[in-house]
Amino acid sequence: MFLVEGNKIICELFNSKFKIKEILSTDPQKLDRKDISVTHISDNELKKISFLKTPKDSVAICYLNPEEKSEDLDIQLVLDGIQDPGNLGTIIRLADWFGIEQIICSEDTVDFYNPKVIQASMGSFTRVNMVYCNLVEYLSGTQNVNIGTDMEGENIYRFEKPQKMNLILGNEGNGMRPETEELLYKSISIPRFGNSQSTESLNVSMAAGIILGQLFSK
Amino acid sequence: MFLVEGNKIICELFNSKFKIKEILSTDPQKLDRKDISVTHISDNELKKISFLKTPKDSVAICYLNPEEKSEDLDIQLVLDGIQDPGNLGTIIRLADWFGIEQIICSEDTVDFYNPKVIQASMGSFTRVNMVYCNLVEYLSGTQNVNIGTDMEGENIYRFEKPQKMNLILGNEGNGMRPETEELLYKSISIPRFGNSQSTESLNVSMAAGIILGQLFSK
Numbered sequence: 001m002f003l004v005e006g007n008k009i010i011c012e013l014f015n016s017k018f019k020i021k022e023i024l025s026t027d028p029q030k031l032d033r034k035d036i037s038v039t040h041i042s043d044n045e046l047k048k049i050s051f052l053k054t055p056k057d058s059v060a061i062c063y064l065n066p067e068e069k070s071e072d073l074d075i076q077l078v079l080d081g082i083q084d085p086g087n088l089g090t091i092i093r094l095a096d097w098f099g100i101e102q103i104i105c106s107e108d109t110v111d112f113y114n115p116k117v118i119q120a121s122m123g124s125f126t127r128v129n130m131v132y133c134n135l136v137e138y139l140s141g142t143q144n145v146n147i148g149t150d151m152e153g154e155n156i157y158r159f160e161k162p163q164k165m166n167l168i169l170g171n172e173g174n175g176m177r178p179e180t181e182e183l184l185y186k187s188i189s190i191p192r193f194g195n196s197q198s199t200e201s202l203n204v205s206m207a208a209g210i211i212l213g214q215l216f217s218k
Numbered sequence: 219m220f221l222v223e224g225n226k227i228i229c230e231l232f233n234s235k236f237k238i239k240e241i242l243s244t245d246p247q248k249l250d251r252k253d254i255s256v257t258h259i260s261d262n263e264l265k266k267i268s269f270l271k272t273p274k275d276s277v278a279i280c281y282l283n284p285e286e287k288s289e290d291l292d293i294q295l296v297l298d299g300i301q302d303p304g305n306l307g308t309i310i311r312l313a314d315w316f317g318i319e320q321i322i323c324s325e326d327t328v329d330f331y332n333p334k335v336i337q338a339s340m341g342s343f344t345r346v347n348m349v350y351c352n353l354v355e356y357l358s359g360t361q362n363v364n365i366g367t368d369m370e371g372e373n374i375y376r377f378e379k380p381q382k383m384n385l386i387l388g389n390e391g392n393g394m395r396p397e398t399e400e401l402l403y404k405s406i407s408i409p410r411f412g413n414s415q416s417t418e419s420l421n422v423s424m425a426a427g428i429i430l431g432q433l434f435s436k
Contacts (some may be wrong), residue, residue, distance in 0.1 A: 033232075090424065093420070094424065097412055097420055098411045098412060099411040099412030127412070156431075190315075190431065193315065193434055194314055194345070202311070202312070202427075205424070206308065206312065209424045210430075211422075211429050211430075211431075211434055212433070213408065213428035213431050214435060217375045217432060
């Protein structure tokens with residue numbers, strides 16, 4: 001099972017493929033659902049259950065969904081070892097914004113049922129299909145064009161988007177694995193405009209947002 | 219005074235306008251600077267000083283800089299009540315990436331010397347000039363074209379960037395203030411591509427990244 005916190009996100013579960021076992025709420029009036037068990041709890045009880053520093057109003061206990069990969073879609077994200085739950089949540093939210101309905105993850109990508117991922121995705125996890133698999137096998141077999149992201153890739157402003165593509169995002173510290181890089185058609189990158197001598201790159205979720213914003217402009 | 223944590227960011231201070239009073243380090247060998255007092259401290263002492271859950275190697279105690287507004291630059295960010303330190307840090311980092319050298323903040327925008335802002339900016343605060351002022355006065359007097367951001371603005375993909383512009387980003391919950399909106403030439407927004415019924419918008423720093431990525435594509 002996994003937890004979803006806060007009425008706002010919990011309400012997005014009602015019309016999703018996720019099934020709720022029960023809800024524990026400090027304000028059960030607001031969740032008037034006859035088909036789901038809602039138990040009234042105190043603020044103190046919520047505090048003990050919640051993963052959040054500042055608990056919200058309710059906690060829903062949900063069933064894990066059986067993982068099911070759909071056919072490859074025209075644009076998909078592929079995550080090669082994303083570790084930070086906040087980054088994964090943000091990437092799921094981005095995918096939802098841009099209408100990307102499936103994300104393929106390497107087996108060592110952080111679990112999307114992690115409470116921090118669920119909260120950072122702001123309910124978007126209900127609309128994006130998450131698949132965990134062996135990336136080398138997947139990338140070798142897909143008909144989509146595999147496009148990586150790194151600091152030395154083709155300028156995104158000049159890049160011609162293929163009709164069917166996977167956009168591959170690498171690990172926060174190490175980028176994509178060499179085995180993944182071998183299966184790429186090419187890589188793209190965001191040019192740096194500042195004169196900054198900093199060696200810092202953009203955070204992976206921010207880079208994903210800027211790249212998707214550009215891909216969808218065409 | 220304010221704190222900067224971690225040798226990586228501390229080293230970016232050396233070539234900046236910020237002056238260091240002293241450094242406390244668990245590994246002073248790595249910071250071989252004869253002009254700055256570096257004191258060797260234990261891991262336990264660092265733990266007591268640090269604002270981070272997982273303290274890094276060193277803490278630098280720095281002098282606040284006198285605030286000084288430079289002339290309006292061709293592209294500036296204007297922040298109308300950004301509250302979250304992580305968002306401000308991320309926005310400073312974005313500005314640095316895109317070579318935006320000045321950010322104008324409303325007086326109620328979170329203090330950029332807040333340790334969470336400093337850490338989230340990853341050293342970019344040393345390269346972006348931060349000015350706090352009365353926004354109504356500033357926006358009324360500037361020669362830059364004031365362009366806001368909201369959910370109903372002109373599609374960014376069709377927007378023609380003026381030569382000199384301020385991009386105004388509003389508060390996380392409430393957006394721009396009405397007094398600010400009155401001083402806008404127009405607003406722009408990122409179209410939503412998904413069919414999502416979610417009412418969620420993108421996080422303000424992510425929206426800033428996608429908009430800047432698009433503005434700089436032209």
